[in-house]
Each structure stands twice: as C-alpha cells, then as structure tokens.
Amino acid sequence: MTLVVPTYNVQGYLRECLDSVLHQDFTDFEILAVNDCSPDASGAILDEYAALDPRVRVVHLSENVGLGRARNVGMEHAHGEYLLFLDSDDTLTPGALGAIADRLEATKDPDVLVFDYDRTHWDGKSVRNLLHEHLRKAEASGAFPLTRHPELLDLLQVVWNKAYRREFVIEHGFTFPPGYYEDAPWTFCSLMTAENIATLHLVCVHYRQRREGGNILRTTSRKHFDVFDQYDRVFAYLDATPALELWRADMFRKMTDHYLTILEHPNRLPREARSEFFQRAAADYQRREPAGFVRPGGSRGHKYQLMGRGSYSGLRGVKTVAKARSAAKQHGRRQVTRAKRSVMGVYYHSQLRLPLDENLAVFSSYWSSGYACNPAAIDAALAEWAPHIRRVWVVKPRDRHRVPDGVDVVLAGSREYWAAVARAKYMVNNVNFANAVVKREGQIHLQTHHGTPLKAMGLDQQKYPAGATMDFEALMERCDRWDFSITSNRFSTAVWDRVYPCSYTAIETGYPRNDILLNATAADVLRARRALGLADGTTAVLYAPTHRDYEHEFVPRLNLEQLAEELGTDFTVLVRGHYFYRHTTGDTHHGDARIVDVSGHPEVEQLYLAADALVTDYSSSMFDYANLDRPIVALTEDWAVYSAVRGTYFDLPKEAPGAVAGSQQELTEIFRSGAWCDDEAARRRAAFRERFCDFDDGHAAERVVRRVFLGEAQEALPPVVPLAERKPAPSPSTLLLNAVPSPRGATTASGPRSELLPG
Structure with missing residues (x-):
C-alpha cells in the first residue's frame, strides 16, 4: 500500500507522523511524501528520512499548489495496490496498517475501506469519532454497497480515514480539486461509486487538533x-x-x-x-x-x-436566540474573570488605561533572578543599536545584588513594576511573565528561551511524570502573549512550534548570549581564566550538571575530591550547579585548590571561555559550549531514569557531542587516556555542531534588535555565517602552547586573534 503524505509547514509534527508509519509491525508499504514547497524545514526532514529508509520517497514541488493537488502528485507516483492519505501532522496508531491489511484481505479487496479515528487535543485528551457506531454496525456486513449502509455519508468528510483500491481510483478518474473543502467531492463521489465498501471499527488515526494554525476550519x-x-x-x-x-x-x-x-x-x-x-x-x-x-x-x-x-x-x-442562551451560561465565567482582575490591583488597571511608552523595554531573566542570558545580551545590543529605547529590568528584592551597577531596576510586585509592565512597548524574557500580566494591544512580547531542548518541554511534558503537576492551560495562556520566539537552531524551531502551539513568529537568529563565544579574542579568553585564578599550565574542566525534577537540591553525581585526585595536578575542576538552586555570588575554592565552585558566577559564558573542556549530563550547556568547538564529555550514568521521568528528544548516549561516560570511573579513564580530545571525540563533536549550531555566528543580538525593535525585514538582516567559516574564541590550550613571555613580564598569545594583555 502507498501512504500519500502532503507536507507544508509541519516541521514540529512531521517526525512524529513519519515515525508512526515506519514503526508499524506491517512493513509492506511505501510513503510518498510531497513537499508542497514548504518554507520551513519540512523538506529537509523528508530528505533525511528518505536517506535512512528506502520506503520513503519524496517529491519536492517548485511552487505551493495546496493540499488537494499535492495529493494528486503523490497518487501519480504511487505503486501500492491501495492508497491511504495521511495528513503530516496526524499519526497512525500502533498496529493500524496490519489491521487494515487484514481487513482488506478478509473482505476480499473492497474498493474502499473506512476505518475509525480519534481527535487528539493539545491538552492530551482524546475523543473518539462520535459516529463510530456506524462503523461497528456496518462491520458485520463484510463488503457492501453504500445503499446498505447510507449512514456512512454522515461521517466526517475526510479522505484520511479510508483506504482506496488504486485501480478503482484510476478507473473512475478521481482526483482532488483545488481550494478549501477538497475532501467533500472526493469522499462523496468515491463512496457513491464504490461497488464494495468495508469498515474497520478500530481507531487507526490520531487526528491532531492543533491549538493554533494547521486547520482551514479555524x-x-x-x-x-x-x-x-x-x-x-x-x-x-x-x-x-x-x-x-x-x-x-x-x-x-x-x-x-x-x-x-x-x-x-x-x-x-x-x-x-x-x-x-x-x-x-x-x-x-x-x-x-x-x-x-x-x-x-x-x-x-x-x-x-x-x-x-x-x-x-x-x-x-x-x-441571536442561541447566543443569548450561551451568554447566560457564560455569566459565571465573567464573574470569575472580574475577580481575578481585582486581585491585580486598581493601580495596575489605571496604568493599563494610559498610552504605551513606545521607547520603553522591560527585561526579565530566569524568573526575575538577575541580569543574565539572552535578555542581557539583547539589552547590551539595544544600547548600541537603539539607544533611544529605555531599558528596565525586573528583579526580585532578594536578587537585587545580581544586577550590575548602572542598570535600571524595578522590584517585582512594586508599583514601579506594575507601571512598567503596563506601559512598556517591549517585554523581553527567557521564561514567561507572571499570569497577572496583561498583554496589551500594540505591545510586543519577545520570548528568548534559555537553551536548546534535550529534555521534553511545553506540551510534551504531559507524557511524562515530571509534568504531572503542571497547569498546561495556564502555560498556553502565558505563551499566547508571545509575538516573537528566538531559536538558535532548526531543531529548536521545530520543537517550539509543536510544544508551544501559539500564534507567534519564530525568528531563527541564534542565541544572543552565545555571540561572545564567537567574538571573544585571545585576550578575553586569558582574562576569563585569570579572573578564576587558573594557572597557565592547568587544564580547566567545567562540570555543569542539570536539574532533576525529582531532586530538591543540587546533588553532584561525582565525588569531586576523588576526581581531582585521580586527574592529577594538571587539572582544575570548575563546578557549576543549575540555576534552579540558590547560590551565593562569586567563586569558592574547596579544600582542594583544584576544585572551584563557580555556581554563583554571574556569567556562565565567561566560564565557557575559560574552560578547556565541558563535562555535563543533560544540560543545555552542551549546545552552547559546542559553538566553541572544544571537547565535551557526556556523563550519562542515570540516563534511563532521567529520560523516563523527564522525557528526551534524542538518545544522548548514542548522539553525544563527544566521549560518553557511564560512571565516574569511566569519566576518569576518558581524561587519563586522552579520549576526551581524540579524533573520535572530534568526529562526534563535528556531527553535533552540524546539527545544533545552525545560527550562532556572533551576530544574533544584532539580528534580534534590528528585527524586533527596529522593525527591519528578515531579508535585510545579516545572513548567517556558514559553520565552516566561523572562527570561535581560541581555546586556552592553543593560546598557552603559543604563549611567550614578554620583556615586561606580560604574556603574548600568538594564537588566533592574539592580543597583548597588560601584566
């Protein structure tokens, strides 16, 4: 059989669709995927699957022709005895193709087989086709003409809940017309014409009810x-x-x-x-x-x-009468809404009635805990590119010390805070603003995110224990405020598109916080190391584990003293706890001088510059650090537990950006043997960079400011520098190997972008 899969703007759903077919226990099929000139990464995803599985064939159209005519192209290239049509954001249920094949054989190859489906909603709920009893009733009849069960005409007028004998389709010249509702003439004409129809009272398709977009009915x-x-x-x-x-x-x-x-x-x-x-x-x-x-x-x-x-x-x-009845039912809901608004305070609502300040931008980062990440990098770029825009940071009172001198601050919850969020033209955050914040007409919310997702995010968390207590409806209401969503790679774009299904614009600019990793000089690298007290001859290993949803405090997976002892005097271990856990500002030396706690360091990017290598488990730091093209070691001892509880998007032990350690003993051996920086580690890192370092080329902050704050078109922004042409900040090992003492006692680094540092 042939499954025709027309594809357009579904990069966030396409992999799940294709996997649902390719993982069927029935294998005698082909997928005829038609890329309807999709502007996103859908075409590249199709080519990726076709390269891995010969059952996938792809046709790329040079212009967008619409769903119906894309299906026609697929039919022209089909070889299967039966045609099935699967929309590229829907999925087959496990065992569906085998059940369909068995039913076709049992009913002696009917012209049309009608099977069941359910509607799967963004909140995880599934609702079966309301008329599924029609299928159950008809199933006992074997194969039959429509006159025997005319109630089948009342099923949803769609093509994807049926299998069609290809010779029957060719004989009668059935094709899809252009325009909306193209399934109606196909469905009615084929059912009326078929001499033999059979049914299968089994849910074979999950019909995705996308929250935003993807459906002409909306x-x-x-x-x-x-x-x-x-x-x-x-x-x-x-x-x-x-x-x-x-x-x-x-x-x-x-x-x-x-x-x-x-x-x-x-x-x-x-x-x-x-x-x-x-x-x-x-x-x-x-x-x-x-x-x-x-x-x-x-x-x-x-x-x-x-x-x-x-x-x-x-x-x-x-x-009108029907609306009046509905309005009465909604009266109670309006009362609840009024109650919520009263909680926000009279003052906030008085500010909401005032005009927007076109030259005010409000920033927040990590739940208002300081000046950091992508918002901080955008703040700095805004000062250069649009100095007329005043920048104000929201911080919690206990975190006021985390904001550098000279940065304007409003304390979360204060009158100044409510005035700022009510009147600012621009709202910038790497998480979400509080539920009580109202998105005003004309206001622009910029979501910067704070990492590339290895772990399940957004709506995908519904499938895993870690998301059991999350209010996903409230999450979606917060995400509805976004106007722009920044991504650092195409992988993230596709994930955000699916797990945050709201009507924002994705801008593939790269992460502004990573600009420094591409723009830093030799002097910057040496300065970062000196600030941490790192000796010139030491190899600095940054250990940056991630948060576990099932742990309430930072628990290192390593015996740090033992690790430092086994690595020897040539190594220093920098320990960076996850930001979820409270840390004091500054760096702390343990009893062993070769262990430095940098959890409270205000700029993780400076730690990246200073480190010769990164050791992490499942932290998004690996994606950022990969931009430096320096060694990364993945510590995956609890991968089975973490992936089961939190959910992950790829198999890290198999697709890591370098050597993989399943225990502390293996980690020690990796460093002792040199496997952390050998040719195999470099090969794996190159593949990882190719996949995840798409847009971080040192110009991300400029692109964001010009696109969001200055309103420039995407085409006018600086093009992304190809990965092979980028020159990341030089590695410490390169600089120190080439360093020679100067007559004044300063150090001259003759590596890439070398500069003279004052002594």
Whole structure:
C-alpha cells in the first residue's frame, strides 16, 4: 500500500507522523511524501528520512499548489495496490496498517475501506469519532454497497480515514480539486461509486487538533466560498452518472448542512461576507432542492426553510436566540474573570488605561533572578543599536545584588513594576511573565528561551511524570502573549512550534548570549581564566550538571575530591550547579585548590571561555559550549531514569557531542587516556555542531534588535555565517602552547586573534 503524505509547514509534527508509519509491525508499504514547497524545514526532514529508509520517497514541488493537488502528485507516483492519505501532522496508531491489511484481505479487496479515528487535543485528551457506531454496525456486513449502509455519508468528510483500491481510483478518474473543502467531492463521489465498501471499527488515526494554525476550519477568510465550487463538482458528477441519481436528496442534505455549518461558525467568514455567502447558499438551495424533498424536523428543518426562502434576517434571528442562551451560561465565567482582575490591583488597571511608552523595554531573566542570558545580551545590543529605547529590568528584592551597577531596576510586585509592565512597548524574557500580566494591544512580547531542548518541554511534558503537576492551560495562556520566539537552531524551531502551539513568529537568529563565544579574542579568553585564578599550565574542566525534577537540591553525581585526585595536578575542576538552586555570588575554592565552585558566577559564558573542556549530563550547556568547538564529555550514568521521568528528544548516549561516560570511573579513564580530545571525540563533536549550531555566528543580538525593535525585514538582516567559516574564541590550550613571555613580564598569545594583555 502507498501512504500519500502532503507536507507544508509541519516541521514540529512531521517526525512524529513519519515515525508512526515506519514503526508499524506491517512493513509492506511505501510513503510518498510531497513537499508542497514548504518554507520551513519540512523538506529537509523528508530528505533525511528518505536517506535512512528506502520506503520513503519524496517529491519536492517548485511552487505551493495546496493540499488537494499535492495529493494528486503523490497518487501519480504511487505503486501500492491501495492508497491511504495521511495528513503530516496526524499519526497512525500502533498496529493500524496490519489491521487494515487484514481487513482488506478478509473482505476480499473492497474498493474502499473506512476505518475509525480519534481527535487528539493539545491538552492530551482524546475523543473518539462520535459516529463510530456506524462503523461497528456496518462491520458485520463484510463488503457492501453504500445503499446498505447510507449512514456512512454522515461521517466526517475526510479522505484520511479510508483506504482506496488504486485501480478503482484510476478507473473512475478521481482526483482532488483545488481550494478549501477538497475532501467533500472526493469522499462523496468515491463512496457513491464504490461497488464494495468495508469498515474497520478500530481507531487507526490520531487526528491532531492543533491549538493554533494547521486547520482551514479555524481561519477567517473568503476562501470558505470555495465550498460552492466543491458542491458544483458533486452535483456535476451526479448529473453525469445517471446510476447515482438515487443519492441526489442525500447530497442536497449534505450540501445544506455544510453551508449552515459555515454560516453558523463565528470565525470562518469575515463579517462583511456573511450575507453574500448566505445569498449564494440560498440560490444553490433553491435550484437544487429535489422534488418531494422532506426537510428534517425541529430547528434544523426551520433553518432549511429559511434558506429556501432566502431569509438571512430570519436565520440571524435564530442565531441571536442561541447566543443569548450561551451568554447566560457564560455569566459565571465573567464573574470569575472580574475577580481575578481585582486581585491585580486598581493601580495596575489605571496604568493599563494610559498610552504605551513606545521607547520603553522591560527585561526579565530566569524568573526575575538577575541580569543574565539572552535578555542581557539583547539589552547590551539595544544600547548600541537603539539607544533611544529605555531599558528596565525586573528583579526580585532578594536578587537585587545580581544586577550590575548602572542598570535600571524595578522590584517585582512594586508599583514601579506594575507601571512598567503596563506601559512598556517591549517585554523581553527567557521564561514567561507572571499570569497577572496583561498583554496589551500594540505591545510586543519577545520570548528568548534559555537553551536548546534535550529534555521534553511545553506540551510534551504531559507524557511524562515530571509534568504531572503542571497547569498546561495556564502555560498556553502565558505563551499566547508571545509575538516573537528566538531559536538558535532548526531543531529548536521545530520543537517550539509543536510544544508551544501559539500564534507567534519564530525568528531563527541564534542565541544572543552565545555571540561572545564567537567574538571573544585571545585576550578575553586569558582574562576569563585569570579572573578564576587558573594557572597557565592547568587544564580547566567545567562540570555543569542539570536539574532533576525529582531532586530538591543540587546533588553532584561525582565525588569531586576523588576526581581531582585521580586527574592529577594538571587539572582544575570548575563546578557549576543549575540555576534552579540558590547560590551565593562569586567563586569558592574547596579544600582542594583544584576544585572551584563557580555556581554563583554571574556569567556562565565567561566560564565557557575559560574552560578547556565541558563535562555535563543533560544540560543545555552542551549546545552552547559546542559553538566553541572544544571537547565535551557526556556523563550519562542515570540516563534511563532521567529520560523516563523527564522525557528526551534524542538518545544522548548514542548522539553525544563527544566521549560518553557511564560512571565516574569511566569519566576518569576518558581524561587519563586522552579520549576526551581524540579524533573520535572530534568526529562526534563535528556531527553535533552540524546539527545544533545552525545560527550562532556572533551576530544574533544584532539580528534580534534590528528585527524586533527596529522593525527591519528578515531579508535585510545579516545572513548567517556558514559553520565552516566561523572562527570561535581560541581555546586556552592553543593560546598557552603559543604563549611567550614578554620583556615586561606580560604574556603574548600568538594564537588566533592574539592580543597583548597588560601584566
């Protein structure tokens, strides 16, 4: 069988879709994927899968032709006996293809097999097709003509819950028309024509209900007028096929119901187009009503009557009554909303009524705990590129000392804070602002994030124990405020697109905080080491483990004293605890001078510059540090537990950016043997960099400021420097190998970008 998978703007969902097919226990199939000139990374993902599995074939279209015609292209290249159509954000259930194949064989190869589906929502809920009993009832009949079970016409008018015998499709010349609602003529005409239909009362497809985008039914557009063309095609087919005349009344009923559904939906038609749509619908009703047609009873029949009369005002009156009833039910909800607003305070709401300050930007980082990360780098770039914009940082009172002198601060929860968040044109954060913050019209929220995700994030956390206590609805409401979302690589873009399904614009600029890793000079590297008290001859290893959701304080996985002892006097271990845990500012030496606690150091990027190598477990620090092209060792002793509890996006032990240690003993041996920096480690690091260092080229902050704050078009921004052409900050080992003493006792580093440091 052939699965035709049209693809457009689904980079966040496509892998899951393809995996759901390729991991089936039934293997006699091909995937015919059609890249409908998708502007995102979907085409590259398809090529990646095709290179790994010969069952995947890809057709790349040079222009966007739409869903229906992309399916037609797929059919032209298909080889399978049966055609299945799978939308690229949906998935097959485990065992679906085997069950479909068995049912086709048991019913002696029918023209059409109809199987069941469920709707999977963003909050993890699944709802089975409401008319699934039609399938169960028909299943006992084996193969049958539609006249035996006409209720199948009432199933959702979609193509992806059916398997079609390819010769049957070719014989009758079925193709998909252009425009919205292209499934209607295909579905009705194929079912009416089929001599043998079979059903499978089994959920075979998870029909994804995307929270934002991806579904024409959620778009407000005149494109919904395409439905008239689709029913013109249905009735033209009936007119050309006398044997199908018995279905005319049913098609008239389906047409009328479809028109009413579009009219009654509040967000499909532009307000000014509704009357015009009704008049066209009424005209179709009047010219196509079959002789002797019996209208349905109740309110639905009344709507038929109003359409037959062409009475738009009458239909609107029916809708008004329904809205009044709905409004009464919503009264309680409004009361709750008012109560919430009162908590915010009268002062905040008075500020919300004042004009926005077009030249004010509010910054926050890590839940208002200091001046750091991408927001800090953007702040610095803003001072250079747009000095007319005033910059204010939100910090908690206990973290005031974490903000450098000269930075304007408002304390979280103060009157100054509420005034700032109410009136600022720009809001910048690497997490989310508090629930109580109202997104104003004209305000711009910039989400910078604070790492590349190895662990499950956003809605994906619903699948794992670590997300059990999270309020995902509240999370989505916070994310709805975003206007822009920064990404440092295409991998992140795809993940954020899926796990934060909101209507923001993704900007692939790179992470501003990593600019320094590409722009730092030899002098900067040596200065970073001297600030930490590192001797010139020492190899500095930065140990930066991540947070575990099931632990409440920082628990090193290593016996640091033992590690320092076993590595010897040529090594110094810098220990960086996760920011979730409270640390004092500054660096602390343990009893052993070769161990330095840098958990309280205000700039992790300075630690990256100073370190010869990074040892981490599952921290996003590996993605940032990889930009330096220096050795990384992954410590994965509790990988099985961590990946099961938190969830991960790839198998780190297999795809690590360097050597992998499953224990402290293995870690020690990796450093003793030189495996931490050998050719194999370099090969793995190169593959990792190719995958995850897409956009970090030293110009990220400039791109962000020019795109978000100065309003420049994406095309006007500096192009990303190719990975092979980038020159990261020189490594300490290179500098120290080439260093020679100067006559004044200073050190001259003759490595890349060497500069003279004052003694």
